[in-house]
Amino acid sequence: MMSHNSGAKPYGAPGRFLATASAAIAAWTFLSASAMAQAIYAPRPGQIGLPEPVTPIAHEMNFFHNAILLPIITVISLFVLALLVWVVAKFNEGANPTPSRTTHHTGLEVAWTVIPVVILLIIAIPSFRLLNHQLTMPNADMTLKVTGNSSWAWTWAYPKDEGGGFEFQARLLDQDKLPADKLRLLDVDNEAVVPVNKTIRLQVTADVVGIIHSFVVPAFGVRIDAVPGRLNETWFKAEKEGVYYGQCSKLCGKDHAFMPIVMRVVSEDAYKAWLEKAKKEYAAIDTPVRVADARSAN
Numbered sequence: 001m002m003s004h005n006s007g008a009k010p011y012g013a014p015g016r017f018l019a020t021a022s023a024a025i026a027a028w029t030f031l032s033a034s035a036m037a038q039a040i041y042a043p044r045p046g047q048i049g050l051p052e053p054v055t056p057i058a059h060e061m062n063f064f065h066n067a068i069l070l071p072i073i074t075v076i077s078l079f080v081l082a083l084l085v086w087v088v089a090k091f092n093e094g095a096n097p098t099p100s101r102t103t104h105h106t107g108l109e110v111a112w113t114v115i116p117v118v119i120l121l122i123i124a125i126p127s128f129r130l131l132n133h134q135l136t137m138p139n140a141d142m143t144l145k146v147t148g149n150s151s152w153a154w155t156w157a158y159p160k161d162e163g164g165g166f167e168f169q170a171r172l173l174d175q176d177k178l179p180a181d182k183l184r185l186l187d188v189d190n191e192a193v194v195p196v197n198k199t200i201r202l203q204v205t206a207d208v209v210g211i212i213h214s215f216v217v218p219a220f221g222v223r224i225d226a227v228p229g230r231l232n233e234t235w236f237k238a239e240k241e242g243v244y245y246g247q248c249s250k251l252c253g254k255d256h257a258f259m260p261i262v263m264r265v266v267s268e269d270a271y272k273a274w275l276e277k278a279k280k281e282y283a284a285i286d287t288p289v290r291v292a293d294a295r296s297a298n
């Protein structure tokens with residue numbers, strides 16, 4: 001996976017600490033150590049391909065990419081390469097001193113029009129099916145609202161009628177005082193917690209100041225814009241417990257690179273316990289939000 005020590009850099013201090021070991025072992029050791037509580041599904045140095053999928057949509061995306069797009073593009077690339085090699089070898093000035101003056105070949109022209117169309121059709125069918133699955137809301141077990149805000153943080157809101165009734169901001173940790181078990185530029189102060197194997201309706205928007213963000217969690221196959229004044233909706237159903245990372249993927253301003261997304265998927269019991277704790281913890285934050293809402297309604 002990795003063959004150089006700089007590969008461990010994104011993990012900060014632990015990477016430096018283990019610099020004498022091979023970087024692959026260093027990163028693995030670190031990931032395992034921090035995974036004692038729960039598995040960490042973060043980008044890794046030297047990673048190739050899509051992240052491990054953990055939702056039905058992400059599975060479908062991986063299938064579409066790995067089983068359809070990748071073979072097609074590989075065959076096309078090899079075919080074009082073979083044509084180029086053939087042309088260079090067979091039709092150079094030395095090998096072919098008197099070139100043919102043929103300018104049309106009906107059969108060939110029909111073929112190079114029809115074959116690409118057929119290839120596009122083969123791609124279009126699973127592509128539209130995937131898009132349809134992404135945008136068709138199943139019956140959700142719970143709703144989560146996330147707002148990309150103009151101070152380059154995400155605000156998570158848990159609806160009251162589903163046991164929540166609070167909201168909180170998730171901010172990037174202070175990178176100068178980053179704890180050893182935290183990921184550089186990825187870990188936040190307040191993680192969003194969701195239950196495993198539950199269909200979650202995700203409503204995404206941005207605050208009224210007017211900055212467009214994009215909410216992306218690759219392992220969930222979730223990518224949706226956060227637009228002021230518009231409530232976008234998508235869904236996910238995480239099949240595996242763990243901590244999943246994403247980032248804002250719209251060039252939104254000066255701190256675009258510093259507004260990661262962290263979602264912790266836990267068992268239903270652990271989620272209920274967290275909900276009780278969070279209700280008390282974020283109550284203080286909840287109150288001024290209500291006051292602000294009431295004032296803006298006047």
Ligand SMILES: [Cu+2]
Nearest residue numbers: 213214248252
């Ligand atoms: Cu952003």
